[in-house]
Amino acid sequence: xxxxxxxxxxxxxxxxxxxxxxxxxxxxxxxxxxxxxxxxxxxxxxxxxxxxxxxxxxxxxxxxxxxxxxxxxxxxxxxxxxxxxxxxxxxxxxxxxxxxxxxxxxxxxxxxxxxxxxxxxxxxxxxxxxxxxxxxxxxxxxxxxxxxxxxxxxxxxxxxxxxxxxxxxxxxxxxxxxxxxxxxxxxxxxxxxxxxxxxxxxxxxxxxxxxxxxxxxxxxxxxxxxxxxxxxxxxxxxxxxxxxxxxxxxxxxxxxxxxxxxxxxxxxxxxxxxxxxxxxxxxxxxxxxxxxxxxxxxxxxxxxxxxxxxxxxxxxxxxxxx
Amino acid sequence: xxxxxxxxxxxxxxxxxxxxxxxxxxxxxxxxxxxxxxxxxxxxxxxxxxxxxxxxxxxxxxxxxxxxxxxxxxxxxxxxxxxxxxxxxxxxxxxxxxxxxxxxxxxxxxxxxxxxxxxxxxxxxxxxxxxxxxxxxxxxxxxxxxxxxxxxxxxxxxxxxxxxxxxxxxxxxxxxxxxxxxxxxxxxxxxxxxxxxxxxxxxxxxxxxxxxxxxxxxxxxxxxxxxxxxxxxxxxxxxxxxxxxxxxxxxxxxxxxxxxxxxxxxxxxxxxxxxxxxxxxxxxxxxxxxxxxxxxxxxxxxxxxxxxxxxxxxxxxxxxxxxxxxxxxxxxxxxxxxxxxxxxxxxxxxxxxxxxxxxxxxxxxxxxxxxxxxxxxxxxxxxxxxxxxxxxxxxxxxxxxxxxxxxxxxxxxxxxxxxxxxxxxxxxxxxxxxxxxxxxxxxxxxxxxxxxxxxxxxxxxxxxxxxxxxxxxxxxxxxxxxxxxxxxxxxxxxxxxxxxxxxxxxxxxxxxxxxxxxxxxxxxxxxxxxxxxxxxxxxxxxxxx
Numbered sequence: 001x002x003x004x005x006x007x008x009x010x011x012x013x014x015x016x017x018x019x020x021x022x023x024x025x026x027x028x029x030x031x032x033x034x035x036x037x038x039x040x041x042x043x044x045x046x047x048x049x050x051x052x053x054x055x056x057x058x059x060x061x062x063x064x065x066x067x068x069x070x071x072x073x074x075x076x077x078x079x080x081x082x083x084x085x086x087x088x089x090x091x092x093x094x095x096x097x098x099x100x101x102x103x104x105x106x107x108x109x110x111x112x113x114x115x116x117x118x119x120x121x122x123x124x125x126x127x128x129x130x131x132x133x134x135x136x137x138x139x140x141x142x143x144x145x146x147x148x149x150x151x152x153x154x155x156x157x158x159x160x161x162x163x164x165x166x167x168x169x170x171x172x173x174x175x176x177x178x179x180x181x182x183x184x185x186x187x188x189x190x191x192x193x194x195x196x197x198x199x200x201x202x203x204x205x206x207x208x209x210x211x212x213x214x215x216x217x218x219x220x221x222x223x224x225x226x227x228x229x230x231x232x233x234x235x236x237x238x239x240x241x242x243x244x245x246x247x248x249x250x251x252x253x254x255x256x257x258x259x260x261x262x263x264x265x266x267x268x269x270x271x272x273x274x275x276x277x278x279x280x281x282x283x284x285x286x287x288x289x290x291x292x293x294x295x296x297x298x299x300x301x302x303x304x305x306x307x308x309x310x311x312x313x314x315x316x317x318x319x320x321x322x
Numbered sequence: 323x324x325x326x327x328x329x330x331x332x333x334x335x336x337x338x339x340x341x342x343x344x345x346x347x348x349x350x351x352x353x354x355x356x357x358x359x360x361x362x363x364x365x366x367x368x369x370x371x372x373x374x375x376x377x378x379x380x381x382x383x384x385x386x387x388x389x390x391x392x393x394x395x396x397x398x399x400x401x402x403x404x405x406x407x408x409x410x411x412x413x414x415x416x417x418x419x420x421x422x423x424x425x426x427x428x429x430x431x432x433x434x435x436x437x438x439x440x441x442x443x444x445x446x447x448x449x450x451x452x453x454x455x456x457x458x459x460x461x462x463x464x465x466x467x468x469x470x471x472x473x474x475x476x477x478x479x480x481x482x483x484x485x486x487x488x489x490x491x492x493x494x495x496x497x498x499x500x501x502x503x504x505x506x507x508x509x510x511x512x513x514x515x516x517x518x519x520x521x522x523x524x525x526x527x528x529x530x531x532x533x534x535x536x537x538x539x540x541x542x543x544x545x546x547x548x549x550x551x552x553x554x555x556x557x558x559x560x561x562x563x564x565x566x567x568x569x570x571x572x573x574x575x576x577x578x579x580x581x582x583x584x585x586x587x588x589x590x591x592x593x594x595x596x597x598x599x600x601x602x603x604x605x606x607x608x609x610x611x612x613x614x615x616x617x618x619x620x621x622x623x624x625x626x627x628x629x630x631x632x633x634x635x636x637x638x639x640x641x642x643x644x645x646x647x648x649x650x651x652x653x654x655x656x657x658x659x660x661x662x663x664x665x666x667x668x669x670x671x672x673x674x675x676x677x678x679x680x681x682x683x684x685x686x687x688x689x690x691x692x693x694x695x696x697x698x699x700x701x702x703x704x705x706x707x708x709x710x711x712x713x714x715x716x717x718x719x720x721x722x723x724x725x726x727x728x729x730x731x732x733x734x735x736x737x738x739x740x741x742x743x744x745x746x747x748x749x750x751x752x753x754x755x756x757x758x759x760x761x762x763x764x765x766x767x768x769x770x771x772x773x774x775x776x777x778x779x780x781x782x783x784x785x786x787x788x789x790x791x792x793x794x795x796x797x798x799x800x801x802x803x804x805x806x807x808x809x810x811x812x813x814x815x816x817x818x819x820x821x822x823x824x825x826x827x828x829x830x831x832x833x834x835x836x837x838x839x840x841x842x843x844x845x846x847x848x849x850x851x852x853x854x855x856x857x858x859x860x861x862x863x864x865x866x867x
Contacts, residue, residue, distance in 0.1 A: 216824075238833075248784060248785060254781065255781065256784075272772045274775075274776055
């Protein structure tokens, strides 16, 4: 049995949950069921949303101490869930929240944790997991040691949410957990304003990203027009954010966010390796650059060698016609 | 926090000092000393970069059973070669100059070696605080009280972020400064006390290094190769090293004296040109670069070493300039001076007198040790290279015959003062003007700095103030016409870039998060207006370097 841990906040399911489910389906051998657990204060809607997709039985775990995330409460609750269900694998999306509590959960249970997994070879007990090392320079193939359950977190974008095999609507069962509120050592404040405003580019389907070739802050508007016409998020390579032309939270690359949208349009980005590591997992990469030797073309699926100030308005025109 | 002995810097010197203190404690008993080591890297060894060929003399004394304890030695040296390179050819020196004979030495990764040394230290229960950089020296008059660590959680605009944590004061009876080449605290001590008043100015070089995986069968493990000549001009100090850690793993580096005169010269391009030499290109062909790094090294020798003892303070290792530039070795001297500093500190604390007069015993120990017998005879050699390669080589030869005797002490000068101004009208042309020694970059054999930086594993929190302080803004005014913005070229990590304002005025952009902590800018800037201070965490990740 494979247990997937869904992530939700205030009733909104994190898209990465579907990616973890897709990974679970890749991992599950013939006939091995997948179950999904969702934790929170009230999780009826998210549990129904997952159940409707028919990927497996859904376990709703509701507790007043889970309404606001704390690593102590989630670890306590997850430990009880895992003990009761006794899965072979516990799959989690490699989100900030998972990074926060999964190591503690694994340590409490004295079980192996394989983090940031980008691929799975084989299935069932014989499965091995691929995970990056040295900032993605190397990929290691690892097999968790010891007794199951094994905990595995799945890198954002490594599996496709739309590749989840759906079936007939499944059942939601609720499970109760015991959490001693006085044993929770963290008292979270309200989320910072920064965090509330921060864009999570990893959730975007389409991204238009600008680099030094945009030349001036005024020209950012050209890229924003394209983003609006495409329904895309705007992002940038490092120099743009360094100049303050776009906020730092929109920076893609080794010192910014790592993204894997369906479509990534790189405008005037030369493709320094620091940028490439943050976006090379994108499904389709389109690069527009004046310099035909720019390294961005080595990873691009479609390349346009040309002046972005001519090309981009032309694309916007066509899109607006449609 | 209060300790008996505070060691600033967890490199070979600092860790050897810590280990020696623990050993003295065990051997002599008495009231146990509290010892702490501060290290700016998040893990021991992450910022340690060297060739490296280790002379095991100090290690053998510190840890006699180092092999049994699993010291990470890549290979024992079994062959030395020295070549003089011209643009297309190489000429092997028929005899290996004695200082470059490495029989009995070991090829190591300094990163792994330091990590192992830290394990030995921690096994003695010594507190090793990694990820903490000392920002300021705490002083009262001429007495060292300890250090203050840097604040954390300051935004790039200088405001406190929600994660703000103020720095911590750590006081100690004795502080041993092992903050490495051009250490930020030692630099401060030199200025305030002044410890270098009657000494010759320190002279530096910068070393750039790559690790390569190559197809087997080209060079045997344990081979040590040094080259002189191409691509450097006769008047430039420097050369290259190639150490075969195994028959598939090469440590390859290029050292350039930070006293070159052409402001448009770029040490990183010299390294690229070196790799394009047919001899080197053949060695590396079909191989893969897997790691990159850069670090300055103190080359000046004995006459440039400052006073290393003060009230409540000692200086050891590269911070003090303990490096033998003729043998291209400093790790054993760092270890040895760390050990001697530990012995001096231990005795001074037991004698309940940590004044400079009491700590002078450190200098006496150095004078009676192999440190002096190794460095004193070659004290003028590096300065002789200031007159060019042939003068330097000739002087080294004479030095060997006379045991270092020479009628006068040769005077060196701080390297940045040797940089020539550009002829009128030549500077400030294009943005980020190419170097005078520019060569092609194919991203297979040769690399641009940005790609190389990626392979240094360097990462910093982006939202913090720049840790490279430019005290006087010269970029938009005099630097362009006078030197053509040499920072963009001497920095091996693309930290400095010159952008143009709409009206064409040059503006300096500091990509501080690229910094590999090599200190070149702090040393080589011709106006001496750049100061390197420790950032909030981060830095390179020199695994295997």
